[in-house]
Amino acid sequence: MRILLWHVHGSWTTAFVQGPHTYLVPVTPGRGPDGLGRAVTFDWPASVIEMSPDQLRDTDIDLVVLQRPHELDLARRWLGRRPGTDIPAVYLEHNAPGGSVPDTRHPAAGHRGLTIVHVTYFNQLFWDCAGTPTTVIEHGIVDPGPQWTGHRERAAVVVNEPLRRGRTTGTDLLARFARAAPLDVFGMRTHGIAHHLGLPEERCHARELVQNELHRAMAACRMYLHPVRWTSLGLSLLEAMHLGMPVVALATTEVVEAVPPEAGVVSNRPDVLLDAVRGFIAEPGRAREAGRAARTAALARYGLPRFLDDWDRLIKEVTR
Template sequence: MRILIWHVHGSWTTAFVQGPHTYVVPVTPGRGPDGLGRARTFDWPDSVVELPPERLRDAGIDLVVLQRPHEYDLVRRWLGRRPPMVYLEHNAPHGCSPGVPDTRHPVADLPGDVPLVHVTHFNRLMWDAGGAGTTVIEHGIVDPGPLWTGEVPHAAVVVNEPVRRGRTTGTDLLPTFAHAAPLDVFGMGTDGLAGHLGLPPGRCRSHELVQKDLHAAMARRRLYLHPVRWTSLGLSLLEAMHLGMPVVALATTEVTEAVPPGAGVVSNRIDVLTDTVRDFVADPLHARMVGEGARAAALARYGLTRFLDDWERLLKEVTR
C-alpha cells in the first residue's frame, strides 16, 4: 500500500513508518509546514519517500492519513481525487470557547465518511466528533532499549517552547521542583529558561539536542519529571519509561493510564511529587527498581508491534 502522510509529528511518524507499506511525504521548496519531507533528526526507513505536490497525482496513492483540517483540500488539489482517508488526531482539545468538553472536531464537518483516530482514550472522550466514526489506537514507541544509568542526580524534563506555552506545560511549577532536585530541561526554545524562571543555572539547565542524542542524555538522569498540565500524552514520557527511568508526573489527561503503580508516582499534589523527586535522587537503587517497572509497563502497553498491528487492521478495513 502507498500511504500519503504529511510530516507533522516526527516522533509519532517514526513509529508509524516502521510498518510494511510505502509512505509518501510531500516535500516543497523551502520545506515549509506542508512539505517538510523526510525527517532529518529521526531515523526513518527507506520506505519513506519524498515527492513534490505536482508528482502526487501519478504516485498511486492508496490511502491518506490526514492530521490537519486543511489537508483535506490539499488532497483534492494535489491528487485530483479522493482516495480512502483517515483523520489522525494527535491532540486533546484546547479551545477557549465554547470550552473543552464542547469543542467540535474538524472531522465532524468534513464531507464523506472519514474515520477519526485518536491516540488516547482521554482525547476521544473530550472531543465532540459529531457523527463521525471514532476509534483509538494508542501510541507505539520504537524501543530505544534499557539505557538508564541514573548517574546524574538530576530530573530530566522534555518540553518544547516552555516559556511561550507557560502553564500548559507546567513551566510555572519548575521553580518548585528545582528546589527538590536540579533540573535538566531538554527541548526546543529552552535557552534562557533559568533566567526566565529566576533560577540559578545550576538548578535549571537547558539543552537543545537532536533526537539521536536525546535518549542517551535523558537516561543519564536519575528520573523523568512530567509537569505538563494539558497535553494529549507526551511521547517523551513513554520514551523515558522505555529507557527504564522512574517517572514523576501530574495526574492529568492520559497519564494515569500510562503510568501504573510501580512505574513511578502520579499525583496532583505538588508536595507528594517533590517528595518523590527527592526520594529518587537520594536512593538510586529504588530509582532503578521503579524504572524497571516503568519499562515493563511501557513495553506491555505501548510496544511497537501492538501499535503497528492495530493500524494494519484499521487500514485494511478502510481500504477494503
C-alpha cells in the first residue's frame, strides 16, 4: 500500500512507519508545517519517501491519513481527488477535545466517507463525531529497551511548551512537586521554566534533547512525573513505562487505563502524589519493582506489533 500522511507528530509517526507499506510524506520549499518531509531527529526507515505536491498529483495512492482539519482541502487541491470519496481516507485524531467539553464537535464530523481513528477510548467517548464512523487504535511504541537506572534522585517530566500551555500541562503544579524532589524537565521550549516558577535551576532543570539522548536522560532519573491535567495519552508517559520507570501521574483522561496500580501511583489528590514522589525517591528498590511492572504493562498494551496489526486490519477494511 502507498499511504499519504503529513509529518505532524514525530513520535506517533515513528511507530506508524515501521509497518510493511510505503509512506509518502509531503515536502515543500522551506519545509513548513504542511511539508516537513522526513524527520531529522527520529529514525525512519527507507520506506518513508518525500514527495512534492506536484509529484503527489501524479502518484497512485491507496490511502490518505488525515490529521488536521485543513488537510481535507489540502488533499483535494494537491491530489485532485476528494478524501473519503475519490480515494480511501481516515482521519487520525491525536487529541482530546478542547473547548466546550463534552459537546465539542469533531472537525471531520458528518464526513460519512471517512473513518475517524482515535488513539484512546477516552477521546472516542468525548468527541462528538455526529455519526461519522469511529474506531480506536491505541498507541504503539518502538521499544527503547529497559534503560532505567534511577541513579539520579530526581523526577523526570516531559512536556512541550510548558510556559505557553500552563494549566493544561500542569505547569503550575511543578513548583509544588519540586519541593518533594528536584525535577528534570525535558521538551521543546522549556527554557526559563525555573525562573517562571520562582525556583532555583537545581530544583527545576530544563533540557531539550533528541530522542535517544532523551531516553537515556529520562532513565537516569528515579521516577517519571506526569502532571498533565488535560491531553490525550502522552507518548512520553508510555515511553517512560517502556524504559522501566515508575510513574506518578494525575488521574486524568486515559492515564487511569494505562498505568496499573503496581506500576506507580495515579491520583488527583496532591498529598497522595507528593507522598508517592517522596517515596520513590527514598526507596530505589520500590522504584525498581514499580518500573518493572510499568514496562510489563506497557509492552502488553502498547507494544508495536499490536499497534501495527490493528492498523493493518483497518487499512484493509477501508481500502477493499
